[in-house]
Amino acid sequence: MKNTLCNTALAALLVLTSTGTSAGGNHAGGHDHADAIGAPGIAANATRTVNVEMTDAMRFNPSGIDVKQGDTVRFVVTNSGKLKHELVLGTEEALKAHYEVMKKNPGMEHADPNMVTLAAGQTGEIVWQFTKAGKVNFACLQPGHYEAGMKGAVNVEGSAAAAELTEGEIRKIDKDGKKLTLKHGPLKNLDMPGMTMVFQVKDEAMLDTLQVGDKVRFEAEKIGGKFTVTRIEAVR
Template identity: 70%
Template sequence: MKFISPRALSALAFALISGAALASGNHPGGHGHDSDAIGKPGVAGKATRTVQIDMTDAMRFTPSSVDVKQGETVRFVVKNSGQVKHEMVLGTEKELKEHYEVMKKNPEMEHADPNMVTVSPGKTGEIVWQFTKAGKIDFACLQPGHYDAGMKGAVNVAGKAGAAKVDGHADHKH
């Protein structure tokens, strides 16, 4: 009888969960990753500015709120000033909560997606992201215990002037 190591089992579980999430897509009632809701991976050469984010063992991001414009590509330079591993993950609040539950059950799980960066103590990482839709995009550290301790923030994406609103009405002043 063959045994699977805990690390291999975690990788398999993550692959299955990721595959199921991708397969569910964006159809009504689906619980998949709706990347359109948060934007898309950016091209480093097209980044219009760099935003420095500091992560600490006080379970906080500094700054915890960032303002960007719709269509803007931002390079986040994420520094871990703490003594434990931290990460910054962009997503909807629902996606972050679902991912956090998986992380609590599999704390050693390693993953690398364009909307996130995991940073060892004293190190720096980066995310380059293009914000394609107006609204609020959340970010959080999904290391076990960190999200519950309040290690989260938001990117506020201002819509383009004159752009149509979600409800279909033009952005006019009456």
């Protein structure tokens, strides 16, 4: 029965995702979040850690969080109350749709990368990369909690650096050599025209979320005499 309920929720959220408004996305943890609110992040690439407390007063502390476009944030979430609470990142539309499903199916269990559900006294984490400027909402979708005002928002400040990322396409991934072959446009900071070339990667964990054929936006520098990708994000 739980699988059937999860599939019902998944179907509703995927409809929203296809229009670029979903945060719930894939209950198996896919890439359907990226168009609207960002993408699952890599803990090793986290640029900051934000501690969030969830209380039985139906509030998040803090309820407003400021980040910069491109930041990968590690949210350390603690439930200081006696009730079950959760923090779910998403657009307002997707959160409302997800909440309606939760009200109809209060026993539904889910585990997406954009959320954490915690029993009383527990602490958990979400690692998320905010790839677009604007507002990303978050809420507790346990029945009754959303309506009681358990909501917040992440304000994502636009980054000039993010706008200057170079577009490219992955042609080859060499995990053993920590290398990436990219067909790319001009790299202005390196005074280099568009071409296909091999780059080192600053962090081999970058390669874990990428696939050959992916369209990407990236930043590269010359480090120790080697052309090195220091930041990269897939364009799904």
